[in-house]
Amino acid sequence: MDALMQEFFNVSVMARVAPMILRGLLETLLLCAILVPIGLVGGLGTMLLATSRNRFARAFAVVFIDLFRSFPPLVLLIFVYSGLPFAGLRLNPLSAICVAFLLNASSYYGEIYRAGVLSVPHGQIEAGRSTGLSAAQTFVYVTLPQAVRNVLPELLSNTVELVKLTTLASVISAPELLHSADLARSLTYNSSPLVMAALIYLVLLWPVVRLIRRLEHKLGTS
Amino acid sequence: MTSFERFAATFLDTDVALRYAPQILEGVVTTVAIGLAVVVTGLIAGLALAVLRACDLKLVNLVLIQVVDMLRALPPLVIILIIYFGLPSIGIVIPSATVLWMSLSAVLAAFAEEVFWAGIVSTPSGQWMAARSTGLSYFQALRFVVLPQAVRLAIPPLTNRTIAITKNTALGSAIGVNEILGQAMSAEAFSANATPLVMAAVLYVLIFIPLVIASHALERRHAGWRR
Numbered sequence: 549m550d551a552l553m554q555e556f557f558n559v560s561v562m563a564r565v566a567p568m569i570l571r572g573l574l575e576t577l578l579l580c581a582i583l584v585p586i587g588l589v590g591g592l593g594t595m596l597l598a599t600s601r602n603r604f605a606r607a608f609a610v611v612f613i614d615l616f617r618s619f620p621p622l623v624l625l626i627f628v629y630s631g632l633p634f635a636g637l638r639l640n641p642l643s644a645i646c647v648a649f650l651l652n653a654s655s656y657y658g659e660i661y662r663a664g665v666l667s668v669p670h671g672q673i674e675a676g677r678s679t680g681l682s683a684a685q686t687f688v689y690v691t692l693p694q695a696v697r698n699v700l701p702e703l704l705s706n707t708v709e710l711v712k713l714t715t716l717a718s719v720i721s722a723p724e725l726l727h728s729a730d731l732a733r734s735l736t737y738n739s740s741p742l743v744m745a746a747l748i749y750l751v752l753l754w755p756v757v758r759l760i761r762r763l764e765h766k767l768g769t770s
Numbered sequence: 771m772t773s774f775e776r777f778a779a780t781f782l783d784t785d786v787a788l789r790y791a792p793q794i795l796e797g798v799v800t801t802v803a804i805g806l807a808v809v810v811t812g813l814i815a816g817l818a819l820a821v822l823r824a825c826d827l828k829l830v831n832l833v834l835i836q837v838v839d840m841l842r843a844l845p846p847l848v849i850i851l852i853i854y855f856g857l858p859s860i861g862i863v864i865p866s867a868t869v870l871w872m873s874l875s876a877v878l879a880a881f882a883e884e885v886f887w888a889g890i891v892s893t894p895s896g897q898w899m900a901a902r903s904t905g906l907s908y909f910q911a912l913r914f915v916v917l918p919q920a921v922r923l924a925i926p927p928l929t930n931r932t933i934a935i936t937k938n939t940a941l942g943s944a945i946g947v948n949e950i951l952g953q954a955m956s957a958e959a960f961s962a963n964a965t966p967l968v969m970a971a972v973l974y975v976l977i978f979i980p981l982v983i984a985s986h987a988l989e990r991r992h993a994g995w996r997r
C-alpha cells in the first residue's frame with residue numbers, strides 16, 4: 549500500500565513537477581482552442597458537401613468521411629508528421645497536428661452535422677423559403693440551429709473525444725499536458741506526474757461527460 | 771527523374787515494400803489479434819456491467835457509474851502509460867500487448883455498458899410486466915425478453931464506438947507493441963523511405979473500411995426498422 553502511494557500519489561514529486569505540468573496544461577488548452585474550431589468548421593464544410601445537390605460533391609464527401617473514419621488518428625498524425633517530409637513538405641509539430649485533426653475531426657463532425665440536418669423536417673425549409681428567406685438564409689437561420697440542437701449530445705461527446713485525442717501530440721513530442729507529464733515521469737522515475745495529468749483530464753472532462761449524460765436523457769425522453 | 775518517379779521512389783518503392791512486407795504483415799496479425807480480443811472482452815464486460823446495473827443495487831450502481839464516467843473522460847493514452855510505467859514499479863510486470871488489451875477493453879466496456887444500459891432502459895415496461903406475468907423470474911425476463919431487444923437497439927451506436935476504440939490499437943506503438951504502426955515506423959526509420967507508412971495506411975483502410983461501411987448499413991437498417 550505504501551509502495552502504491554509512493555509510486556502513484558507521491559505528493560512531494562507532484563509538488564516538484566507542478567510548474568512543468570501546468571505549462572503542459574496551458575499548451576493543451578491552447579491546442580484545444582485551435583483544434584476544436586478547426587474541427588467544427590471543417591465538419592460544417594464536409595456536411596455541406598455531403599448534403600449538396602451535386603452528385604460528385606456528395607460522392608467525394610462519402611469517400612472522405614469513410615476514409616478518415618477508418619484511419620486511426622495516430623496513423624494519420626504520424627503520416628503527416630514523418631511521411632510528408634519525404635515529399636519535401638516538412639511541417640512543424642503544431643501544423644502537423646492541425647492538418648491531421650482537420651482531416652480526422654471534419655469527418656466525424658461532418659457525419660454528426662449531417663444526421664442533425666437530416667433530422668430537421670423538410671416543412672421547416674419550405675416554411676423558411678416561403679417567408680422570403682433565401683436558401684442560404686434558410687439554412688443559417690432555420691435548419692442549422694435546429695440541427696445543432698438535435699445532435700448537441702453527439703457534438704459534445706465528439707468534442708470530448710477530440711480533447712482526449714490531443715494527447716496523441718505527445719507521440720510527436722509536441723508540448724502538451726501528457727507530454728510534459730511523461731517527461732516529468734522520466735525525470736523523477738515516478739508515475740505520480742502521469743496520475744496528476746490524469747486527474748487534470750478528469751477535472752476538465754468529467755463534468756462534460758456528466759452533462760452529456762443529462763442531455764442524452766433529456767432529449768431521449770422528450 | 772521526373773517528379774512522379776521521385777514521388778514513387780519515396781512513397782511506393784517496391785523493393786522497400788517487399789523487404790518489409792513480412793515484418794508489417796506480422797504487425798497486421800498483432801493488430802487484428804489485439805483488436806478482436808478488445809472487442810470480445812470489452813463488449814462482454816460492458817454487457818455484464820449493464821446487467822449488474824439492472825440489478826439495482828444502490829451502492830454498486832453509484833460506484834459503477836463513477837468508474838464508467840471516469841473511463842469515458844480519461845484519454846486512453848494516459849491510461850495506457852500509467853499502467854505500463856506505473857505497475858512495474860510496484861512489482862507487477864505486464865507485457866505491453868497485454869497492457870494495451872486491458873486498457874482498451876476497459877474503455878470499450880465503459881462505453882458499451884452505457885449503450886447496453888440505454889437499450890435496457892428504453893425497452894417498454896410492458897415487456898417487463900408481460901414477461902414477469904408469464905411466470906418468468908426477474909433474471910429470466912432480463913435474459914430472454916429484455917436483453918435481446920436491448921442488444922438489438924445497442925448495435926448501431928456500439929458499432930461506431932467499437933470501431934473508434936479498436937483503431938486505438940495504434941496507440942500500442944507508443945509502448946513498443948509491434949502492431950502495424952509500430953512495425954511501419956521502425957521500417958521507415960531503417961529504410962529512410964516513406965513506403966512502409968503508406969503500406970500501414972493502406973492496411974488500416976483495408977481492415978477498417980469494411981467495418982465502417984457495414985456500420986452505415988446497420989444504421990440504415992435500424993432507421994428503417996424503427997419507423
